[in-house]
Amino acid sequence: MLKKKYLIFCLLLFNVYLFSQNTISGKINNQENIPLEGSHIHIGKKTATSDALGNYIIKNVTNGKVKVHVSYIGYQSIDTLVGLYNDLVLNFKLKELTLRLNEINIIQSRNTINKSVLEQKIKTETIEKYSSQSLGDVLKEIAGVTALKTGSTIVKPVINGLYGNRVPVINNNIRMEDQQWGSEHSPSFDINAAAKITVIKGASGLQFGGDAVGGLVIIEPITVKKDTLFGKTILNFDSNGRAGSLSSSIHKGKLLGWSWNALGTFKYLGDRETPNYVLSNSGNREVNFSGDMKYSNKKYDFTGYYSYYNAQIGILRASHTGNANDLYNSINNMIPSVVKDFTYNIENPKQEVKHHILKANYNYYFDETASLAIQYAFQFNKRLEFDVRRGKNNDRPALDLDLKTHAVNIDYKKNVHDWSIKSGANTVLQDNFANPSTGIRPLIPSYSKIDVGLYSIVSHNFSDSFTLETGLRYDFSKIDATKFYFKSLWDEKGYNSNFADFVAGDYANQWLTKPTFTFHNISSSIGFHKVFENDLNWYTNLSYAARNPNPSELFSDGLHHSLAVIELGDLALDKETSLKISTTIQKKWNSFSVEINPYVNAIQNYMFLRPIGFETTIRGAFPVWQYEQTNARLAGIDTQTNWKINSHWNHSLAFAYVNGKDLTQNIPLIDISPFTANTKIQYSNVKWNHFLIEVKGELVGQQKQFPNNNYTTNIIVNNVLTPIEVDISTPPASYELLHMYSEVKFKTFHKAITTLAFSVQNILNTTYRDYLNRQRFFADEMGRNFQIQLKINY
C-alpha cells in the first residue's frame, strides 16, 4: 500500500519540480528509448528504482558533488560525478553490455524561476529546427506567444498580446539592452546560442525586473556539468532565400577546473519570395560568435563570457513610402510598388546591428544551502539604419545609435528545510548616443540612465503538495536626456508651461532641452502551486508590475515612413502599472495531458499611440499619432494538449485567444494577436534510424476587434479632387498554413551522430498577410520554403 502510494507520488513529481530542495529525477532508457523498469539508481547515500516508464525520483539530496551510479542487469552501469546545486533532471541511456558505453544525456534544470507559474519551456531539439531563423520564430511554439514582424526576418516576441519593452529578454542572466522599444528592432540574439528557452507569462520573475508587464523570455546557454568534450554543427539550406546558415559549437566540460564553450554562426540569405513575387530587398546576414570560460572549485566558480552579434537586415524596398497617397496606392494595389529580380544583395533601406556582451560572473557556495552570485555585464549595441535618400546620402545612416549598458547584479540564495529565499540587488548605468552626423533628427535622443533595484522572493512548502511563493521588488530609475525640439512643437504640446525648466538653450527655431525624470516603483508577486492526487496541478499567481515610459514614448518626434504617420512622444507620461492574475490547471492521464491557462491583465496608464489629428508638411498631409495613456484590460486563455497515442504516434494541440480593450474609450486595443490554433501530428520509429515525421497545421483567425484609425486624404482622380479613405485598420483575412518536418539519425564516423532533416514550411504555398506584420500594407508573407538541415553531434 505504502509502496503504491510512493509510486503514485513518483509519477506525480515526474515533470514538476515541487521542492525547493534538491530533487533529482529522470528517466532510464536503453539505446532504443525503451524504458528500463527496475533500474537501480544510487545518488549520494540515497537509492531509487525506476518505474514501468523508466522514471525515477530522489528527493532531499544535499548540495555539492554527488556520486551517481545507475545499473540494470545486462546493461553497462554508469558511474559519474554531478555538481548539485539545484533540482536536476538526469536522463540516462544504458547500453547493452556487449557494446561500449556511448552517450549519457545530462540536462541541468534550474530552480524554477517562479513556483506559482507553470513555465513554458522550449528544448534544444526544437530550437535547433529554427537554426536559420530567429528567437521570435521559435517562441511561437508556445501557446499564447505570437510574433510582431517587420517583413520576414525582424521578429519580436508577443506574450499574451504585449511586446517590446513589456517583454524583457534575459540572455544568459543578462537583460538585453538593444533598443528594444522599437517595433522594428528584433532581439540582437543568435538563436543557436540558446540551449533552453523559458517563457514566463506575466511579471512574476521579479529577480529579472519589475517591469515585465507582458512577460519574460529567459534564454540559457548550454552548461556541461561533467567531464567531457563534444561538438555540434548544424548546416541549413533554405529554398526561399536560396541559401542558409552554418552554426558550429564546441563544449568542454569539467566538473572541477576549467571548462569552456565556443560557438560560431554564419547566416546568409537572399530575397525571400511570396507565391507570386520576390520580396525585393528582404535578404539578411548574420555573423555571430559567443564563448565562455569557467573555472570551478568546490566552493566557488568563476565565468568569463563574451558574445558578438552582427546582423545586416534588408527592409522591403516597397515599404518606404513618402506620404498618405503612396500608402493608399500600396494598400489598394495589393502588390509591392517595387518588385525586382531575385538577388542576394541588400540595399537601402536596411539595418546594421552589432551587439557585444562582456560578462564576468562569480558564484560562491557558503555551504550546501546558501550561495551568492555576483555578476558584471557590459553591453554595447550599435544600430545603424539606412534609408532611401538622395544620392551620396544613401551611404550615410539615417539613424545611428550607440547604446552602452553596464549592469551589476548581486543575488543571494538560501534553502532551509521547506523555505527557499532569493534576494538581490542590481544597478544599471546606461548611455545612449544619437549620432548627429546622420543629418536627420534622431528618433530618440541621447540620454543617460541609472537604475537601481532590490528584490526578495520567499517560497515555502507547506506540505508536499502545496507551495506558496511571494516576492517584492523596488526599483529606482533616473533618466537625463538631451533633445532639440522645434519651438512650434514645444508650444503646440503646451510644454512651455509645464516643462519650461527643461529648456537649456535657444537655437533659432529650436529649443535645446534637458528633460530629467525620476521614478520609484514597487512590484510584487504572490502565488501558489497545489498538487492534487490524481495528477492534477493547479498554479495561481497574482503579479503587480510597474513600467516607466521608455525613450520612444517620451521623446518620439517624427515621421514613421512605413505607416505614413507622424509619431509624437509625450513628456507628461507617467509609468504604467499592471495587475495580472493568471491560473493554470494541468492534468495528466497516462497518455493524455492538458493545460489550461486563463488570465486577466488590468493595466493602468497603458501607453499606446492614439490618432489625434492631422498635420500638413511639405510632403503632404499626415495623421498625427501621439503616445497617450488609458486604462486597458487584456484577458485571454491559452490551452495546450498532448496525446501520446501509442509508441509511434503523438498528437498535440495549442490554441490561444486574447482580447484587449481600452476601457476609457471603450474600444479595442490596436495590434492584439488574433485567435491562433496549432495542431501537430507526429510519427516516430526508433527502429528506422530514429525516423520522425510531423505535420503541423497553423490557423490564424481574422482579428475582428480593432480600433478604427482610418483617415481620409485627397487625391486627384480624372481632374477632380476626391477624398479617399486610407484603410490602415482592417486586419487581413484569416489564414491556414500547413508545414511538415522529418528527420532520420544515423551513426557516421567514430561516435558521431548525424541527423538529416527535411522540412517544408507553407506546403500549399498559401498567399496571406498577417495582422501583426508591420509590412502587411505592402506585401504578402513568404511562400513555400523547402529546408534541408544536416546536424552532426560529435
Add this chain to the structure above:
Amino acid sequence: MKNSKILLITLLILLTLSSCSSPYDTEPIVENEVITTISLVYTPEGGGTTITLESKDLDGDGPKAPIVNVSGKFAQGKTYTGVLTFLNETVNPPVDITKEIKELALEHQIFYQRAGTINSISYADTASNFDSSGKPIGLESVFTTTRAASGSIKIILKHEPNKSGANVAFGDITNAGGSTDAEVVFNIVVE
C-alpha cells in the same frame, strides 16, 4: 545582515560608475536634405506679369503647416513657361535641392495634376527637362490658358519612380510608384 552588506556593495559600485556619465555637447542637427520650399515661377511668353507659386514649411515635420502663397492671377489666352525650384532653407545659406534633382535625374520625376476648370499642364520639351535616358524630369512645364477658369494644381516630386511605367513619361502618376518627397496644392485663378 547579509542584505545590508549587498546594499553597501551596490551603492559603492553605483558611486564609482556614476562618475563616468557622458553628456554629449550639442548643436542642432544640420538637415541638409530637407525640402522646405517649393517655388514655381510662371513667365508668360511675349510679356506680362510673372506668377510665382510658393510653399514654405520651415519646421519640417513640426506642427506648423506650410505657408502657401500664389502671387496673382493668370491671364487668359497666354502660354506660361514654368520653372520649379526646391530649396532647403533650414540651413544658411539655403541649399538648392533642384541641383541635386538634376544630378540624380534618373531617379526623380515631377508630376503635375489639375482639378477644376483649368487647362492641363504639360512638360516643357526643352532638352534640359529630360534625363540621360530621354525620360522627363519635369522641372520645366508649360501652362496654356484659354478662357477664364479656376482650380488647383498639385505638384508631386517622386523619388525613385518607375520612369518606364505605362504613361509615366506623359506625366501620369498612376503607375509611377516610388516615394513622395514633396507634395503641394496651389489654388489658381485664370481671368
